[in-house]
Amino acid sequence: MDVYAANDLVFDRLVKEKERQQITTISKAQAFQLERQGRFPRRRRVSNRSVAWLLSELLDWVKSREVVFSSAQEDKQQ
Numbered sequence: 001m002d003v004y005a006a007n008d009l010v011f012d013r014l015v016k017e018k019e020r021q022q023i024t025t026i027s028k029a030q031a032f033q034l035e036r037q038g039r040f041p042r043r044r045r046v047s048n049r050s051v052a053w054l055l056s057e058l059l060d061w062v063k064s065r066e067v068v069f070s071s072a073q074e075d076k077q078q
Helices: 003-008 017-024 028-036 055-077
Strands: 044-047 050-054
Touching: 017 028, 017 055, 050 055
Parallel strands: none
Antiparallel strands: 044 050
16 A cells, blocks of 8 residues: 555545534525535435435535635625
8 A cells, every 4th residue: 555545535424414404504405405406415325214415525515605605795895
C-alpha cells in the first residue's frame, strides 16, 4: 500500500432523516422536492423501509447554499 494513500482516504457515514433535517434545516417535503429537481443529494436505500444520505454530500450541499446566501446578502447591501 502506498504510504500517501492513507492521506487520501475519505471517511463518510450515513445520515438518517432526523439528523438530515438538523444539518440542512429544510423540511422533509422540501428535501424530496429539491431531490426530484436534482438540486439536493440523493437518498440511498439502507433497507426496505429506511433511507439515508451521505454526510459528505449533505455538507457539500450546505456549503453551496452558504455561498448563494452570502452572494445574495452582498447584493442587497450594494
